Amino acid sequence: xxxxxxxxxxxxxxxxxxxxxxxxxxxxxxxxxxxxxxxxxxxxxxxxxxxxxxxxxxxxxxxxxxxxxxxxxxxxxxxxxxxxxxxxxxxxxxxxxxxxxxxxxxxxxxxxxxxxxxxxxxxxxxxxxxxxxxxxxxxxxxxxxxxxxxxxxxxxxxxxxxxxxxxxxxxxxxxxxxxxxxxxxxxxxxxxxxxxxxxxxxxxxxxxxxxxxxxxxxxxxxxxxxxxxxxxxxxxxxxxxxxxxxxxxxxxxxxxxxxxxxxxxxxxxxxxxxxxxxxxxxxxxxxxxxxxxxxxxxxxxxxxxxxxxxxxxxxxxxxxxxxxxxxxx
Amino acid sequence: xxxxxxxxxxxxxxxxxxxxxxxxxxxxxxxxxxxxxxxxxxxxxxxxxxxxxxxxxxxxxxxxxxxxxxxxxxxxxxxxxxxxxxxxxxxxxxxxxxxxxxxxxxxxxxxxxxxxxxxxxxxxxxxxxxxxxxxxxxxxxxxxxxxxxxxxxxxxxxxxxxxxxxxxxxxxxxxxxxxxxxxxxxxxxxxxxxxxxxxxxxxxxxxxxxxxxxxxxxxxxxxxxxxxxxxxxxxxxxxxxxxxxxxxxxxxxxxxxxxxxxxxxxxxxxxxxxxxxxxxxxxxxxxxxxxxxxxxxxxxxxxxxxxxxxxxxxxxxxxxxxxxxxxxxxxxxxxxxxxxxxxxxxxxxxxxxxxxxxxxxxxxxxxxxxxxxxxxxxx
Ligand SMILES: Cc1ncc(C[n+]2csc(CCOP(=O)(O)OP(=O)(O)O)c2C)c(N)n1
Numbered sequence: 001x002x003x004x005x006x007x008x009x010x011x012x013x014x015x016x017x018x019x020x021x022x023x024x025x026x027x028x029x030x031x032x033x034x035x036x037x038x039x040x041x042x043x044x045x046x047x048x049x050x051x052x053x054x055x056x057x058x059x060x061x062x063x064x065x066x067x068x069x070x071x072x073x074x075x076x077x078x079x080x081x082x083x084x085x086x087x088x089x090x091x092x093x094x095x096x097x098x099x100x101x102x103x104x105x106x107x108x109x110x111x112x113x114x115x116x117x118x119x120x121x122x123x124x125x126x127x128x129x130x131x132x133x134x135x136x137x138x139x140x141x142x143x144x145x146x147x148x149x150x151x152x153x154x155x156x157x158x159x160x161x162x163x164x165x166x167x168x169x170x171x172x173x174x175x176x177x178x179x180x181x182x183x184x185x186x187x188x189x190x191x192x193x194x195x196x197x198x199x200x201x202x203x204x205x206x207x208x209x210x211x212x213x214x215x216x217x218x219x220x221x222x223x224x225x226x227x228x229x230x231x232x233x234x235x236x237x238x239x240x241x242x243x244x245x246x247x248x249x250x251x252x253x254x255x256x257x258x259x260x261x262x263x264x265x266x267x268x269x270x271x272x273x274x275x276x277x278x279x280x281x282x283x284x285x286x287x288x289x290x291x292x293x294x295x296x297x298x299x300x301x302x303x304x305x306x307x308x309x310x311x312x313x314x315x316x317x318x319x320x321x322x323x324x325x326x327x328x329x
Numbered sequence: 330x331x332x333x334x335x336x337x338x339x340x341x342x343x344x345x346x347x348x349x350x351x352x353x354x355x356x357x358x359x360x361x362x363x364x365x366x367x368x369x370x371x372x373x374x375x376x377x378x379x380x381x382x383x384x385x386x387x388x389x390x391x392x393x394x395x396x397x398x399x400x401x402x403x404x405x406x407x408x409x410x411x412x413x414x415x416x417x418x419x420x421x422x423x424x425x426x427x428x429x430x431x432x433x434x435x436x437x438x439x440x441x442x443x444x445x446x447x448x449x450x451x452x453x454x455x456x457x458x459x460x461x462x463x464x465x466x467x468x469x470x471x472x473x474x475x476x477x478x479x480x481x482x483x484x485x486x487x488x489x490x491x492x493x494x495x496x497x498x499x500x501x502x503x504x505x506x507x508x509x510x511x512x513x514x515x516x517x518x519x520x521x522x523x524x525x526x527x528x529x530x531x532x533x534x535x536x537x538x539x540x541x542x543x544x545x546x547x548x549x550x551x552x553x554x555x556x557x558x559x560x561x562x563x564x565x566x567x568x569x570x571x572x573x574x575x576x577x578x579x580x581x582x583x584x585x586x587x588x589x590x591x592x593x594x595x596x597x598x599x600x601x602x603x604x605x606x607x608x609x610x611x612x613x614x615x616x617x618x619x620x621x622x623x624x625x626x627x628x629x630x631x632x633x634x635x636x637x638x639x640x641x642x643x644x645x646x647x648x649x650x651x652x653x654x655x656x657x658x659x660x661x662x663x664x665x666x667x668x669x670x671x672x673x674x675x676x677x678x679x680x681x682x683x684x685x686x687x688x689x690x691x692x693x694x695x696x697x698x699x700x701x702x703x704x705x706x707x708x
Contacts, residue, residue, distance in 0.1 A: 033531070033532065033534060034532045034533045034534060036533075037533050037609065037610045038532065038533030038534075038609050038610050039609070041532065041604075041605075059533070059534050059538055060534075060538075061500075061503035061531075061534070061538060061539045061540070062469055062470075062500035062501065062503045062504060062531045062534065062539065063503040063504050063505065064504075065504075065505055066503065066505075089467075089468065090468055090469075092468075093468075093504065093505065093506070128399055128449060129399075129400065130399065130400055130449075130467055131466075131467045132466075132467040132468050133467070268686070269682070298671065298672070298683075298686045298690070299675070299682065299683060299686060300671045300672055300675050300683070301675065303451070303671045304449045304450060304451040304453075305399055305448075305449025306448065306449045306450045306451070306665070306666060307451075307666060307668055307670070307671050308449075309702040309703060310668035310671065310690060310694075310702055311671065314701060314702060315701075316693065316697040316701040316702075317693060320693065320696075320697075
């Protein structure tokens with residue numbers, strides 16, 4: 001990844017990926033509510049309408065099932081739609097198209113019709129948005145076979161993962177943690193590049209305990225690890241792709257440290273932490289020194305802004321979870 | 330009939346028909362026969378509620394700017410929608426949308442609930458039962474099938490004299506829920522009034538991108554009922570049309586449909602929400618042109634000229650509204666929820682697991698203090 005770089009925020013990196021891919025391949029189109037003239041409610045599609053015009057940057061009617069359904073149809077003739085769902089909480093009207101069709105077409109037509117689409121959606125809480133704007137229900141998506149699910153946690157990853165998703169011959173849901181859309185910058189290569197889907201990233205090496213996380217939770221997890229320096233040597237693994245899961249990296253890390261914490265902002269029951277803990281338990285039971293600990297959002301509908309700070313996982317809760325696992329037995 | 334559908338004769342126009350109108354833009358009566366049959370007091374109440382709506386709205390926006398409230402969707406310019414609530418009996422049901430909160434104020438609901446909602450406090454949605462009003466949802470168009478379901482339930486329960494009036498925007502008409510809700514209403518012949526507030530934009534997307542049809546009203550034909558296209562900046566037209574639709578919902582005459590789809594052609598003078606920049610997608614000239622149609626001014630001129638309103642009356646309306654709104658802000662700012670309340674009402678009683686999680690949160694607060702939750706993560 002040598003060459004020129006820009007210092008970009010995560011949302012700017014998403015935008016850079018879209019510019020690169022639309023310039024490279026005229027079949028790539030962007031579609032969704034307010035993505036054109038308005039350049040997206042988070043400005044993720046800034047500049048695209050001016051550069052590529054209304055035929056490739058398509059303001060659609062307010063209809064999520066319509067957006068995903070027509071994207072699937074467009075893909076059958078070789079167009080590569082990158083559809084934006086304005087917030088993850090509004091993806092639900094499109095779940096029928098996503099699960100019953102995007103996820104199944106390849107399998108039921110034995111590869112004849114393949115929905116090569118990307119669905120981008122900002123997700124997660126922590127920005128005091130109105131009801132239904134803070135969902136983190138990625139476990140719904142990872143449960144369903146045939147859809148890949150990607151969640152970046154840094155600007156450079158966001159760009160490389162989105163470009164890989166656009167080039168990916170399977171349907172991908174690309175969830176963007178909006179809490180960190182603009183909270184920091186880093187050097188991001190100007191040229192297009194890919195970060196392969198399905199590979200977790202070890203953000204911090206450690207020997208005492210492995211913490212698995214993704215999205216906006218990566219930063220408070222790294223902060224917790226930093227605060228515990230000298231006391232506990234924490235390894236932090238950012239999953240980046242939630243489906244398919246990088247089980248090799250998870251298992252390697254768990255067997256190295258023997259202690260595991262999973263951190264996610266999603267609800268606890270049926271959350272992805274359960275799948276991760278079970279994977280490790282099935283594969284590496286004899287390496288474990290302590291039960292796997294979950295630090296997660298509560299099993300309540302995402303609260304209104306006044307109480308969201310009590311819902312969100314914070315550094316204190318992560319530290320607490322790590323200490324509990326390290327202290328065991 | 331224009332060339333587009335020559336072979337098919339259907340009564341829907343390719344161009345918008347003339348909108349139903351009672352007052353012109355200067356407040357002059359242009360359709361005597363459609364003037365609502367209201368007492369002077371009722372006329373003044375409509376005016377007062379529209380002003381209360383604007384005051385509540387303006388205060389909400391300024392609280393947001395001051396950082397005392399969260400995002401809200403303003404109805405500045407759209408206040409004539411208030412008249413739909415005036416056309417309802419107290420026993421009728423209102424299923425509003427987030428932007429049509431003037432209807433809630435007109436029903437007597439304390440503006441405190443709106444401020445609470447905008448401040449991100451859940452009790453804003455705990456609207457007391459006596460108002461027959463459902464708390465507006467956030468996902469677009471989802472209330473439409475609910476409204477139809479309520480009307481179906483009323484039929485099952487043998488309620489013969491209750492109408493169900495549901496508001497939504499023009500963008501909502503693109504969602505499957507709009508189609509499904511109206512289709513059920515036609516199929517089950519429910520006592521339903523559907524009101525589309527066509528402010529011509531769904532955030533930035535213009536009406537022409539929502540649909541290829543000239544009006545929303547004409548879509549009613551496909552569901553087997555009547556649609557009516559109304560000047561939505563004219564509160565008296567809105568009242569007259571809604572009153573008639575409510576009457577039909579309860580007792581349609583021979584040849585009338587029970588359901589009505591009302592399209593109010595109107596305009597929001599502000600942004601979609603407090604986080605929206607409308608200058609990105611519409612011109613100042615367009616906004617100015619619509620400012621000339623201000624529904625409050627229009628009604629005020631009519632009421633003054635017909636001797637129903639004078640300076641003194643306006644002043645007393647304004648004083649009362651100001652006090653109501655001021656008190657509501659104080660009450661909303663003073664109300665705080667306990668963090669543990671988020672575990673309540675997930676189910677009818679706390680499950681053992683939720684009890685455990687609530688205890689876990691309480692223990693964390695005890696151990697780390699509430700400050701840990703304020704500064705818990707640095708980005
Ligand atoms: C299902 C769903 N999709 C997207 C959104 C985001 N969103 C909120 S309001 C809005 C526009 C609504 O337009 P319209 O129905 O015309 O009502 P208006 O806001 O103009 O009153 C959008 C896209 C949402 N709330 N729900």
